[in-house]
Amino acid sequence: MIRDEIRALVEQALAAAQGAGDLPQFATPAVTVEHPQRPEHGDFSANLPLRIQGLAKMKAVEVAEALRRHVPASEAVAAVRVAPPGFLNFYLEPGWVARQAAAIAAAGEQYATSDAGRGQRVQIEYVSANPTGPIHVGNGRGAAIGSTLANVMRGAGYDVEQEYYVNDAGTQVAIFGRTLYARYQQLFGREVTIPENGYPGEYVVEVAKGIRNRLGDRFLRPSGEESDPELGRLGIHVMVDQIREDLHAMGVEYDVWYSERSLQAEGGMYDRVLSLLRERGYIVEREGAVWFASSELGESKDNVLIRSDGMPTYYATDIAYHYDKFIERGFDRVIDIWGADHQGHVSRVKAAVAAVGGDPDRLDVLLYQLVALRRGREAVPLSKRAGEIVTLREIVEEVGVDATRFFFLLPSANQTMDFDLELAKKQSDENPVFYVQYAHARIAGVLAKAREEGFSSEDADSQLLTHDAEQTLIRKLLLLPEVLEEVIEGLAPHHLPHYAQDLAAAFHVFYTQCRVIDASNEPLTRARLLLLDAARVVLSRTLGLMGVSAPEQM
RNA sequence: GCGCUCGUAGCUCAGGGGAUAGAGCGCUGCCCUGCGGAGGCAGAGGCCGGAGGUUCGAAUCCUCCCGGGCGCACCA
Numbered sequence: 001m002i003r004d005e006i007r008a009l010v011e012q013a014l015a016a017a018q019g020a021g022d023l024p025q026f027a028t029p030a031v032t033v034e035h036p037q038r039p040e041h042g043d044f045s046a047n048l049p050l051r052i053q054g055l056a057k058m059k060a061v062e063v064a065e066a067l068r069r070h071v072p073a074s075e076a077v078a079a080v081r082v083a084p085p086g087f088l089n090f091y092l093e094p095g096w097v098a099r100q101a102a103a104i105a106a107a108g109e110q111y112a113t114s115d116a117g118r119g120q121r122v123q124i125e126y127v128s129a130n131p132t133g134p135i136h137v138g139n140g141r142g143a144a145i146g147s148t149l150a151n152v153m154r155g156a157g158y159d160v161e162q163e164y165y166v167n168d169a170g171t172q173v174a175i176f177g178r179t180l181y182a183r184y185q186q187l188f189g190r191e192v193t194i195p196e197n198g199y200p201g202e203y204v205v206e207v208a209k210g211i212r213n214r215l216g217d218r219f220l221r222p223s224g225e226e227s228d229p230e231l232g233r234l235g236i237h238v239m240v241d242q243i244r245e246d247l248h249a250m251g252v253e254y255d256v257w258y259s260e261r262s263l264q265a266e267g268g269m270y271d272r273v274l275s276l277l278r279e280r281g282y283i284v285e286r287e288g289a290v291w292f293a294s295s296e297l298g299e300s301k302d303n304v305l306i307r308s309d310g311m312p313t314y315y316a317t318d319i320a321y322h323y324d325k326f327i328e329r330g331f332d333r334v335i336d337i338w339g340a341d342h343q344g345h346v347s348r349v350k351a352a353v354a355a356v357g358g359d360p361d362r363l364d365v366l367l368y369q370l371v372a373l374r375r376g377r378e379a380v381p382l383s384k385r386a387g388e389i390v391t392l393r394e395i396v397e398e399v400g401v402d403a404t405r406f407f408f409l410l411p412s413a414n415q416t417m418d419f420d421l422e423l424a425k426k427q428s429d430e431n432p433v434f435y436v437q438y439a440h441a442r443i444a445g446v447l448a449k450a451r452e453e454g455f456s457s458e459d460a461d462s463q464l465l466t467h468d469a470e471q472t473l474i475r476k477l478l479l480l481p482e483v484l485e486e487v488i489e490g491l492a493p494h495h496l497p498h499y500a501q502d503l504a505a506a507f508h509v510f511y512t513q514c515r516v517i518d519a520s521n522e523p524l525t526r527a528r529l530l531l532l533d534a535a536r537v538v539l540s541r542t543l544g545l546m547g548v549s550a551p552e553q554m
Numbered sequence: 555g556c557g558c559u560c561g562u563a564g565c566u567c568a569g570g571g572g573a574u575a576g577a578g579c580g581c582u583g584c585c586c587u588g589c590g591g592a593g594g595c596a597g598a599g600g601c602c603g604g605a606g607g608u609u610c611g612a613a614u615c616c617u618c619c620c621g622g623g624c625g626c627a628c629c630a
Contacts, residue, residue, distance in 0.1 A: 036573075047572055050610070060610075085610075087573070130630065172630065289628050300557085300626085307628040314630045343558050344625045369559070369623070411567060414559060416623055418566075423579085429592055430579055438592050446589050453589095498568060501578070512585090512594045554592075 001481035002076060006044045006090050007033045009071050014048065016070035023066050026055040033090075042081065042089035043475065049086040060086025097474050098465040104477055105457065105533035111541060112480040117158030117488075123325055124150050126337035127247065128165040131239040132176040133389070134203055135246055137382060137419065138339055138371045140392040144408035144547070145368055146337045147252045148493040151545045152484055161255045161331075164247075165321065168236050169261040170314060175199070176239075177232025181219070183208035184231065188220060200387030207238050246393045251401055251547040263320045269328065270312065270320040273356060274305070277319075282355050292319070297351040315345075319352040326358035335491065337366045340414075366491045368413040376422040399424040402548045406433040409546055412494045432501055437551055439504035440543065443536045444552040446516050450529055455517060457533050460526035469510040470531060476506040477538045484545075493546075500542045507535050 010031045017023040029051060036045040049063035056063050064082040071080045071088075078093040104111050126146025129139045147162065154160045167173070179198035183205050186192060194200060211219070211234055219231040240257070247254075263269045277283050277292065284291045288308035292315070295302050305316040325334050338345070346367070350360040373380035373390060383389050396404050403424040410432070411417045423431060450456065465474065483499045486492060516528040540550035 304628045340624050449589055517589050
């Protein structure tokens with residue numbers, strides 16, 4: 001990408017200036033270039049002179065001047081200027097910029113893909129909500145973030161696996177099973193109440209009905225007896241199917257649905273990891289429970305792995321799970337995406353990864369802050385009545401996938417967010433999703449009209465794209481690779497919807513200032529159609545990565 | 555109390571060592587005898603929570619304080 005080329009020019013200039021004796025020798029810091037906020041400062045700017053003025057024992061402006069003399073010529077660069085207090089500013093060559101429109105249009109769907117992550121196997125695990133209930137709004141945020149990150153990383157050549165960890169074992173599942181059995185019995189007229197700490201939600205009744213309708217009374221046992229564990233497993237299965245559908249409706253597809261219960265099978269991962277920890281001396285037995293001596297690994301305290309009732313804790317199976325990710329399956333990198341309420345778990349899991357022989361630096365935990373719902377000014381409570389939560393499905397049905405995903409992606413993950421249902425539903429200029437989609441529909445509209453009237457971008461001369469609005473738009477198109485790099489490096493997909501808005505704005509300005517189809521000027525018409533091709537490519541790819549549709553018409 | 559995180563325009567948020575702090579919405583005033591006005595242009599609106607410090611340079615880094623959110627289980 002162009003930013004890397006500019007950076008390389010600065011590095012070469014530095015080496016050349018030192019070689020020629022215009023700058024003294026010293027260890028050179030990493031060179032960065034950025035986009036100045038004021039257009040008169042050029043397209044790219046290097047602050048290197050300011051940073052090395054001390055090392056060079058020269059004034060920054062003099063350093064900049066020495067560098068400027070040694071910047072190699074480049075077809076992309078029209079001018080390099082020194083600006084006080086010591087910036088080195090680069091101005092792109094308009095002819096080169098114009099040519100990029102052709103390059104982008106030709107690249108099509110391949111534009112802004114790269115092989116930066118080639119050979120790296122990355123697992124992204126996200127949502128992984130308990131299958132004891134339908135997934136809710138907060139899970140939706142994780143879904144949007146995770147699947148977008150997966151899309152972007154895949155486009156950068158990473159070998160990405162998306163995974164949902166199904167918590168189908170443990171206390172909560174047992175309680176769900178008992179609740180389900182109570183509801184099941186009620187369907188056969190038995191006077192039973194759902195257990196204490198059970199799941200009061202209506203959905204459990206629906207699950208019970210489904211099972212009764214399919215399998216009749218075969219799970220009914222004599223009054224007072226405990227439920228058949230098979231019923232609970234079946235119920236979880238039904239819930240997982242429902243979760244899968246809800247996520248599918250959000251445009252999220254997983255490669256692997258990983259069962260927590262499978263870890264605990266005889267001789268499974270869980271047993272293996274426990275004996276591994278024992279061998280390494282990380283196991284302590286005390287107060288009837290089995291503890292992980294995590295305080296030896298810098299944790300503030302030890303944590304229970306096996307409770308005194310013999311049940312493994314969530315933490316224990318999570319250690320086994322991460323052992324499986326790193327050691328058994330050998331991912332080069334693992335990204336876990338969790339709600340911020342799991343924040344305390346991060347250092348524990350990292351400590352555990354280290355204890356089982358993994359590299360905790362290859363584990364990234366992306367935390368997202370919680371979501372509140374609103375309708376305009378009015379707050380919407382996330383739980384409607386006892387046990388009934390606002391589900392993700394309801395949100396998607398009410399406002400649509402496009403708005404749901406776009407809104408979830410907009411704020412950075414560590415910002416708590418308000419999801420305004422009223423705004424998300426508005427089909428008007430107040431709604432940023434429509435602003436962006438409208439740009440795409442407008443482009444599609446013009447392209448269709450051009451086709452009807454017999455115009456095309458064939459043999460277009462991109463050098464005619466000299467108008468300010470054209471040049472600005474192309475510069476915006478050239479930004480996508482940088483944006484994607486920032487998304488990956490910062491695990492920050494929120495850059496994408498912001499970029500989409502900037503891009504749409506640049507297009508709308510172009511559209512009002514430059515008429516595309518002009519029968520009296522066919523060469524210019526062709527050139528501008530080429531630019532529209534390029535803009536459409538970039539806009540649709542940006543939207544596609546976010547899982548938002550790029551409509552031909554609205 | 556301890557840990558993580560946030561505090562930037564009226565509202566929702568970007569920017570996380572650089573040059574005069576940005577966007578959308580809202581507000582005010584303009585622009586349709588040409589491809590979709592779901593658009594564009596202009597303007598008003600900010601001691602970047604507060605106080606110290608580091609630096610040539612701080613909204614950005616450090617310390618303390620104030621305020622919001624989330625954690626600190628033999629729950630997940």
